[in-house]
Amino acid sequence: MGTDLPAREPLLRALIDICGPDFARRAGAADAVAGRLASFVAAPATTHAVADTMRLAAERGLGVIARGSGSKLDWGTPPPGVDLLLDTRRLDGIWHHDMRGMTAEIGAGTPVKAVQAALALRGRRLAADPPSPSATLGGMLALNETGPLRHRFGTAADQVNHIAYVTRDGEAATSDGENGRPGIAEIDGIILSAHVRLEPLPAARRWVAAPVTTPRDINDLVQATAARHVTPSAIEVDLSATPPTGVLAVLLEGDPDEVADRAARLQKAFGDHATASPLAPPWWGRYPFGHGDVALRIAVPTADLQAAVFALRDVAGMPVPVRGSAGRGVVHAVLPGSLGLERVEGIVDAVRGVLLARGGRCMVISAPRAISEELDMADRRDLF
Known part of the structure; x- marks a missing residue:
């Protein structure tokens, strides 16, 4: 914004009027995007409040960035500037949970782990497993962050029927997209919630793993998996920074007896050094990089x-x-x-x-x- 503190006070008061006295403030040292410190942080809790916040930002010419847990704020091309961080974590919850239709509406600020825990109580899950541990639903969808389950179920965006959002001008809208996809990539605004498709929670899971001594082994093991018709939910590889160590692991899900049979057949196909376990490998569903990489x-x-x-x-x-x-x-x-x-x-x-x-x-x-x-x-x- 480039204005001095007294000139910013009216804007802060307007944000407080919209979001409440405890939910709008000046930005602090932790409120940076790609090294650029924001001026304000606001946390609206309703569609109306988000729309009012965005209209105010548009009127004042403010650059707005949405933030859930902040786990991926530094991804992609750095923004030219950020005046206002719009915190989405009050836009949370699960509603319109249709057990028969296997759908639900989920607030953008809801942590994905909380979503999965709540759905598991009713024998359901969202078939998305973002590697960012603190990812919110909105952050996951905004960047289409997808983990191992992508192999069977597709990307995070593939689990969505439609998106409710607020445009940069403060207008509420819904994106239904085309060909069954909600057009998330084209949304220029703040995601409020997503109507998602759910899957049954599998009764059993088993990981079959085999060592990878050279990258050439990867395709051989993938082809061996396909040849056994074991219907994998995921096939992941981890190649260490210190070759020749590496592992390829296959996730099998379903009925306990059926999963045990498929796992035994795949383990045999992988050879004497293969293993099968009900526990995921420690690297499973995690990024190989960290901050500063x-x-x-x-x-x-x-x-x-x-x-x-x-x-x-x-x-x-x-x-x-x-x-x-x-x-x-x-x-x-x-x-x-x-x-x-x-x-x-x-x-x-x-x-x-x-x-x-x-x-x-x-x-x-x-x-x-x-x-x-x-x-x-x-x-x-x-x-x-």
Whole structure:
């Protein structure tokens, strides 16, 4: 905004009038997006309050960013500026839960873990498992964040019938999209809630895992899984930063006796070193990167995943941790944030060149502030 504190007081009072005295304030040190500190934080609790907040922001020319838990605020292209952080965590809850129709309306600010816990009490689940532990429903959908269950059920966006949101101008709207998808990528505003499809909670789950000594093993194990017709819910791979260690794990779900039979058949197909367990591997459903790293998303046909991994390691000149959906060819890789802009650009450009001929993509989804403004970062629409 660039205005001094006295000039900002009327705006703060207006936000307090809309959201309440405990739910609008000046931004603090923790209220930054990609290193840019916001001016204000507001937490409206109703559609009407969100609309009023957005109308006020539009009238004053404020840049607004929605924030749930804040786990992915630094993803993608850094915003040109942020004046107001609109906290969505009061937009929470589950309603219109239709047990027979297997649908429910869920508030954008509801933590996904809370959603799953509540649905589990009624034998249901949302078939989405974002790796960000604190992800809210709105944050997950805004960036189409999807975990291992993507293999069987599709992306987070694929679980949605329609979205209720407020536009940048403060108008309430609903997005039904086309061809069964709600057009989340095209929404320019604040997500209020989502009407989602639910799935039965599986009675049993079992993970069958096999070692991966080279990236070439990945496609062999994926093909072996397909040949056994075991209906996997997920096929994930974890390639360590210190080869030759690596693991491919397959999640099987369903009736206990049926799952046990499928797991036994797949374990036998994987060989003597394969294991089966009712517990997920410790790395399952977690990103290989952390704060301060350069996070890459690679999407390529499964048969060419090995070429992408070899290219990444060759160009980087070092082992690169890779983790993600081997069955769908969508994985994440991590480079040290200390490599610097030119080195990261060179690695990314080289990998993109290898993937181009294979119909694949390599995107930078997160990077340290020192280089993110200069890197070709993923746009929000690239994630759908």
